[in-house]
């Protein structure tokens with residue numbers, strides 16, 4: 001089969017497998033990413049996310065299977081693949097000793113961008129990533145968030161149609177994270193196709209049109225954020241009453257939501273399904289009127305951990321060792 005660069009599928013994984021010795025890190029992964037959309041590759045430590053991205057970006061040869069980027073096969077046309085994509089790896093790749101501007105000029109020079117165009121593009125990217133003031137400082141004096149942003153800016157120099165981002169916001173504070181999400185949304189609105197790996201359900205939720213959940217090198221779920229969350233169960237209201245004798249009355253109050261109330265006597269805790277913050281304020285009002293003394297009332301949302309729990313029946317571990 002010949003390459004089809006005009007395809008509407010910007011990224012395609014075709015039964016990718018990667019073995020290291022007798023350990024299988026990626027065990028037959030396939031998916032398609034339509035042009036101009038975002039795919040989130042979600043999974044815990046060691047799931048095989050980076051290994052998958054490395055195979056799709058020509059950095060590592062698949063044991064079997066292949067991938068296509070912008071219609072080009074990574075095995076048959078690696079140069080065309082590299083020309084069609086940008087990559088921000090999990091570890092920052094910018095040079096510590098150089099300033100932000102010098103990093104941009106160096107990489108831009110490698111891409112063969114002319115001096116004038118490079119200055120203009122550099123200005124634009126520095127501005128876009130809020131790095132204008134830091135442009136002339138050495139990167140070793142940058143914060144983690146600034147490094148991630150510079151890394152991303154550098155990978156966008158050649159304005160690639162396809163962008164791979166490996167855990168772009170790991171280690172960033174919530175503010176820096178949402179700033180980066182904003183930038184990524186703009187890129188996608190301008191037509192870039194994005195594949196990002198993440199350990200955060202919220203990140204996939206915020207950015208991805210489609211989410212592939214991987215664990216132990218396999219796809220265990222594939223769907224939209226909404227479908228995944230439904231899989232993990234809805235949000236719930238969690239109420240702890242001060243006095244055990246109020247449990248019954250509190251259950252009656254929460255039943256007004258129309259959902260089944262789950263009561264745990266020991267911790268004096270009641271749980272009921274909820275749609276969102278509105279339900280929390282409504283329930284707080286009812287409890288206030290009823291004179292029931294409350295220790296705690298909150299909204300619990302499904303976490304990535306809950307998704308994994310519901311999909312695999314086990315909690316994720318931070319440093320997973322594969323059995324045998």
Ligand SMILES: Nc1ncnc2c1ncn2[C@@H]1O[C@H](COP(=O)(O)OP(=O)(O)OP(=O)(O)O)[C@@H](O)[C@H]1O
Pocket residue numbers: 020023025043044045046047048049050051052090199322
């Ligand atoms: N070069 C290698 N040699 C041997 N094993 C490897 C190699 N690279 C990765 N692995 C193993 O493959 C598995 C998948 O690793 P990978 O880096 O793809 O996971 P990940 O999903 O990116 O995890 P993280 O969220 O921690 O970045 C891990 O068990 C890892 O130890």
Ligand SMILES: [Mg+2]
Pocket residue numbers: 049050051090166
């Ligand atoms: Mg990784």
